[in-house]
Amino acid sequence: MALMPRLRQLLRRSFSASTVGARRPTSRRREGDTVQEDALRAMLADDPNDERAFYALAEIVRRRAAESPHADDPLTAPVDEVAKQRAADLAVWSLAEELAGHPRGWRPLLELGRLSLADDPEGAVRRLATASERDPEGVALAEGLAILREAGMPAEALGLGIGHWRAREHVAEVGRQLVLAALEAGRTAEAKQHLESLELREGTEELRAELARTLAEAEQTPPR
Numbered sequence: 414m415a416l417m418p419r420l421r422q423l424l425r426r427s428f429s430a431s432t433v434g435a436r437r438p439t440s441r442r443r444e445g446d447t448v449q450e451d452a453l454r455a456m457l458a459d460d461p462n463d464e465r466a467f468y469a470l471a472e473i474v475r476r477r478a479a480e481s482p483h484a485d486d487p488l489t490a491p492v493d494e495v496a497k498q499r500a501a502d503l504a505v506w507s508l509a510e511e512l513a514g515h516p517r518g519w520r521p522l523l524e525l526g527r528l529s530l531a532d533d534p535e536g537a538v539r540r541l542a543t544a545s546e547r548d549p550e551g552v553a554l555a556e557g558l559a560i561l562r563e564a565g566m567p568a569e570a571l572g573l574g575i576g577h578w579r580a581r582e583h584v585a586e587v588g589r590q591l592v593l594a595a596l597e598a599g600r601t602a603e604a605k606q607h608l609e610s611l612e613l614r615e616g617t618e619e620l621r622a623e624l625a626r627t628l629a630e631a632e633q634t635p636p637r
Contacts, residue, residue, distance in 0.1 A: 446473050461518030462548075471505045471524070478504035502528055519544035519553040526557065530564050538569055542577065551583025558590035567597035580613040585620055592624045596631045604628055 453470040456463050479497040506528050512521040522544035529537040541557035548554065554577050561570035574591040588611040595604035608624050611617045 446477070449473065457512055458515075461512050461515040462520040462553075464520065467512070467520050467524075471508060474504040474508050475501040517547060519547040522547070523553060523556055523560065527560050530560070530566075534566070534569070538573060542573055545573065545577045549582065551579070551587045554578065555584055555586040555590055558587065558594060562590065562594055562597060567594040570594040571598060571600070571603070578610075580610045583614075585611060585614050585617045588614065588617070589620060589624060592628070596628065601628070601632060604631075 453466045456466040478500045509521040509524040522540045526537040526540035545554040558570045571594050591607040592604045
């Protein structure tokens with residue numbers, strides 16, 4: 414179902430029975446945000462891992478936090494983009510922490526992990542691990558591995574993946590992320606092992622062929 418029709422449908426439903434994702438009061442709201450925010454929170458109460466709803470709501474709270482409540486006061490307004498970015502990140506952190514209370518909520522935990530990587534890498538990995546444990550399909554694990562790889566932490570990605578990957582049950586993207594993480598960590602033999610494990614998952618012929626080519630190229634590239 415398209416996002417906006419679903420928003421309108423869920424907005425008409427009673428949301429009083431659930432407190433997960435309940436909107437916190439604020440005195441500053443851009444016109445139109447309130448209706449959309451309530452609908453998005455209703456969607457996330459039903460499914461805390463709804464990607465489009467989560468990031469749409471995150472954008473609302475991020476934008477609101479970046480706007481100074483005292484824009485005309487030079488003494489209290491943010492003086493640079495760094496301050497605005499930090500305020501926005503803190504707002505998204507608060508939202509993700511709130512939604513992570515849902516027992517099935519793994520996407521909010523991924524966001525908490527991503528936001529905490531710089532200041533608390535060990536805690537970030539723990540959050541990504543918890544997210545992975547909440548998702549039997551392996552989507553959370555695949556995204557968690559991608560987050561660590563993008564942060565330049567392929568060894569940590571390997572540790573997370575090896576401890577949680579179930580090749581027969583999880584989406585094939587987990588295997589792809591592990592092969593790439595192993596190559597980035599300079600562990601060619603380990604990359605081959607993960608590639609072989611992908612044979613346990615049906616329908617991975619094209620992916621295995623692609624990764625085999627990537628692996629062959631890596632073996633031909635001299636170490637730096």
